[in-house]
Amino acid sequence: MLTIKDLKASINGKEILKGINLQVNPGEVHAIMGPNGSGKSTLASVLTGRDYAEVTHGKVSFLGEDLLDMVPEDRARKGIFLSFQYPVEIPGVSMVNFLKTAINEHRKFKGLPALSASEFLKLMREKKEIVEISSNLTNRAVNEGFSGGEKKKNEIFQMALLEPKLSILDETDSGLDIDALRICANGVNKLKTAENATIVITHYQRLLDYIVPDFVHVLMNGQIVKSGTKELAYELEEKGYDWIKKEVFGTEDAQ
Amino acid sequence: MNETNDNILNEVTQGDYKYGFVTDIDTETIPKGLNEDVVRLISAKKNEPEFMLEWRLKAFRHWQTLTMPTWAHLTIPEISYQDIIYYAAPKQQAKYASLDEVDPELLETFDKLGIPLNERNHLAGVAVDAVMDSISVKTTFRETLAEKGIIFCSMSEAIREHPDLVKKYLGSVVPSTDNFFAALNSAVFSDGSFCYVPKGIRCPMELSTYFRINAANTGQFERTLLIADEGAYVSYLEGCTAPQRDENQLHAAVVELVAMENAEIKYSTVQNWYPGNKEGKGGIYNFVTKRGICKGANSKISWTQVETGSAITWKYPSCILRGDNSSAEFYSVAVTNNHQQADTGTKMIHIGKNTRSRIVSKGISAGLSNNSYRGLVKVTRGAENARNFSQCDSLLLGSKCGSHTFPYLEVDNKTAKVEHEATTSKIGEDQIFYCNQRGISTEDAVGLIVNGYAREVLNQLPMEFAVEAQKLLAISLEGSVG
Ligand SMILES: Nc1ncnc2c1ncn2[C@@H]1O[C@H](COP(=O)(O)OP(=O)(O)O)[C@@H](O)[C@H]1O
Numbered sequence: 001m002l003t004i005k006d007l008k009a010s011i012n013g014k015e016i017l018k019g020i021n022l023q024v025n026p027g028e029v030h031a032i033m034g035p036n037g038s039g040k041s042t043l044a045s046v047l048t049g050r051d052y053a054e055v056t057h058g059k060v061s062f063l064g065e066d067l068l069d070m071v072p073e074d075r076a077r078k079g080i081f082l083s084f085q086y087p088v089e090i091p092g093v094s095m096v097n098f099l100k101t102a103i104n105e106h107r108k109f110k111g112l113p114a115l116s117a118s119e120f121l122k123l124m125r126e127k128k129e130i131v132e133i134s135s136n137l138t139n140r141a142v143n144e145g146f147s148g149g150e151k152k153k154n155e156i157f158q159m160a161l162l163e164p165k166l167s168i169l170d171e172t173d174s175g176l177d178i179d180a181l182r183i184c185a186n187g188v189n190k191l192k193t194a195e196n197a198t199i200v201i202t203h204y205q206r207l208l209d210y211i212v213p214d215f216v217h218v219l220m221n222g223q224i225v226k227s228g229t230k231e232l233a234y235e236l237e238e239k240g241y242d243w244i245k246k247e248v249f250g251t252e253d254a255q
Numbered sequence: 256m257n258e259t260n261d262n263i264l265n266e267v268t269q270g271d272y273k274y275g276f277v278t279d280i281d282t283e284t285i286p287k288g289l290n291e292d293v294v295r296l297i298s299a300k301k302n303e304p305e306f307m308l309e310w311r312l313k314a315f316r317h318w319q320t321l322t323m324p325t326w327a328h329l330t331i332p333e334i335s336y337q338d339i340i341y342y343a344a345p346k347q348q349a350k351y352a353s354l355d356e357v358d359p360e361l362l363e364t365f366d367k368l369g370i371p372l373n374e375r376n377h378l379a380g381v382a383v384d385a386v387m388d389s390i391s392v393k394t395t396f397r398e399t400l401a402e403k404g405i406i407f408c409s410m411s412e413a414i415r416e417h418p419d420l421v422k423k424y425l426g427s428v429v430p431s432t433d434n435f436f437a438a439l440n441s442a443v444f445s446d447g448s449f450c451y452v453p454k455g456i457r458c459p460m461e462l463s464t465y466f467r468i469n470a471a472n473t474g475q476f477e478r479t480l481l482i483a484d485e486g487a488y489v490s491y492l493e494g495c496t497a498p499q500r501d502e503n504q505l506h507a508a509v510v511e512l513v514a515m516e517n518a519e520i521k522y523s524t525v526q527n528w529y530p531g532n533k534e535g536k537g538g539i540y541n542f543v544t545k546r547g548i549c550k551g552a553n554s555k556i557s558w559t560q561v562e563t564g565s566a567i568t569w570k571y572p573s574c575i576l577r578g579d580n581s582s583a584e585f586y587s588v589a590v591t592n593n594h595q596q597a598d599t600g601t602k603m604i605h606i607g608k609n610t611r612s613r614i615v616s617k618g619i620s621a622g623l624s625n626n627s628y629r630g631l632v633k634v635t636r637g638a639e640n641a642r643n644f645s646q647c648d649s650l651l652l653g654s655k656c657g658s659h660t661f662p663y664l665e666v667d668n669k670t671a672k673v674e675h676e677a678t679t680s681k682i683g684e685d686q687i688f689y690c691n692q693r694g695i696s697t698e699d700a701v702g703l704i705v706n707g708y709a710r711e712v713l714n715q716l717p718m719e720f721a722v723e724a725q726k727l728l729a730i731s732l733e734g735s736v737g
């Protein structure tokens with residue numbers, strides 16, 4: 001589904017991603033772990049088309065097409081979804097208006113007719129249950145005044161509505177208490193099918209107790225330095241990242 | 256065909272401007288330039304009573320003593336007042352035989368705005384079918400209003416048919432000597448609307464759909480006067496979301512509102528005059544004086560404006576809160592893009608006791624444009640317990656536009672409470688990207704974000720226009736980001 005080949009990207013001339021290789025197939029869950037600043041969010045940005053990071057080398061194909069050629073909204077319509085590390089507030093824009101616009105853009109792209117207001121509200125009611133999001137949130141403006149946990153729930157709620165093929169969850173666990181974490185993770189699990197795939201970005205193992213990955217990759221200093229199964233996550237939790245630094249770079253202070 | 260139908264047919268096919276111009280002057284124009292003879296000629300062509308001519312002449316003589324104001328934050332090219340033609344009969348001839356001949360870009364805009372099909376012909380200047388829906392709508396409309404004793408007609412007709420009301424109220428809120436543009440308008444105004452709602456009557460419909468259908472021929476120096484007598488209510492909508500072109504570059508309208516005891520007037524404007532091209536060529540100069548007076552106790556006046564058009568906008572819809580316990584509101588969205596300039600705001604003059612005013616101004620600037628809010632809150636000595644709340648926000652798209660806020664405060668009574676809040680924000684790339692990531696294009700994202708920002712004002716508009724106004728905001732800013 002997604003193939004990343006030797007991907008390099010810079011921010012303001014500084015190389016942040018230094019040759020990423022990754023293959024994601026339908027039905028798989030990949031975890032990308034790594035210390036703060038290692039480039040995890042930058043990778044998510046490059047995949048979704050945010051332009052502050054400039055791709056300098058490499059290829060990314062998604063469902064057989066060149067992903068890096070597409071504008072961000074087309075990537076989204078083709079089925080790439082990002083659950084933002086820091087969801088953005090849009091004052092005055094109602095959730096209903098925002099989501100209805102989003103859904104209908106996706107439908108238009110697929111050649112489907114727009115949903116009427118009542119069809120949309122019905123769909124929204126159904127999907128609300130997946131993340132136990134309350135009406136008093138969906139009746140407000142997009143993320144405006146939401147708590148950290150509410151914002152993250154709202155991301156998963158949008159994922160439920162848009163039914164992406166590839167979801168990238170960037171630090172969905174950060175800032176969540178244990179109940180909210182469980183609700184979000186359960187939501188993600190309910191949405192899992194044999195046709196879609198998920199990339200879970202996190203630097204704690206905790207989330208992976210709930211969303212069980214098929215593969216775990218360690219991103220460090222702009223490169224995937226180690227890949228394995230979920231056992232790797234436990235090892236990291238136990239020994240910390242320094243252990244890998246030593247193993248990979250032969251020193252504790254990579255850079 | 257029966258007689259009524261015949262009349263309707265006549266009205267549409269042969270009628271001049273619906274409410275005026277009884278003499279056969281329809282093809283005439285007069286030489287350019289302005290002097291007393293021109294003022295006399297205008298008055299004569301309109302068959303006006305003597306008092307009107309005197310009133311116009313007085314205004315003209317005063318105008319000659321004035322110079323154009325320069326205090327606004329605007330760069331106004333020199334206007335040669337002797338090069339303007341001050342009277343032209345309204346053009347009633349259809350320009351096109353069918354919509355197929357109309358500029359496709361204009362049609363596309365109608366489409367985007369969702370303007371009902373039966374109104375598009377009219378707005379585009381296409382000859383309309385005799386049995387156009389709106390004609391019967393108009394007729395029933397007039398009947399309904401007449402039953403309630405509401406007078407709603409052109410200013411020309413009001414001057415002839417209701418001279419006492421005109422004499423009493425015209426210039427009572429905006430004196431002919433008020434300012435340069437008001438004096439000019441008073442001397443040469445062409446036409447406009449007049450409305451009188453009698454005591455205790457609630458006008459049963461928005462005076463809007465009706466007005467929009469007539470709006471295409473409003474002319475250069477428009478004059479509007481609305482009076483709500485004791486306990487009356489009226490909601491009035493001026494203008495239209497469809498782009499309006501006009502050969503006259505200078506527009507100087509005057510609007511006066513009078514609210515008697517317990518009366519309420521809600522006045523909404525959607526202004527979308529031609530703003531000029533992307534390089535700043537052409538476009539309308541819109542210098543408008545709008546003022547209302549809350550004359551009686553407990554009266555209320557509310558201005559709502561959505562300003563997206565014109566090359567230059569100079570406009571301060573204001574309220575004089577004279578009656579005790581009266582209240583006034585000003586809700587404004589002003590959009591400027593490319594080379595547009597707007598200096599707009601309001602004045603709230605508190606005179607009565609316990610008077611309340613509220614100002615919500617949302618400026619949106621893009622391109623190379625300049626957008627200023629200018630507002631005065633004045634509390635006179637006798638205005639015990641006056642309250643004002645002002646909220647002035649500016650939203651910037653891009654870094655080449657300008658936005659300014661000029662709040663003036665004059666408070667002569669210690670019991671007054673005046674609050675002012677102002678914010679300036681930039682449309683965030685992170686907001687746009689968030690929308691992109693959900694499948695929404697940058698253009699649509701800007702539309703969404705801008706409408707969210709302006710929502711408090713748009714909510715004040717009559718329902719049917721709120722929807723169009725939302726689309727209009729998005730269209731006005733097309734291409735300004737990304
Ligand atoms: N918008 C930006 N501008 C400049 N530098 C950035 C920006 N975003 C991230 N960086 C830098 O890129 C590096 C990787 O950051 P990021 O991808 O956010 O890491 P992670 O998500 O793994 O914590 C860091 O050194 C960070 O400071």
Ligand SMILES: [Mg+2]
Pocket residue numbers: 040041042085170171
């Ligand atoms: Mg990050």
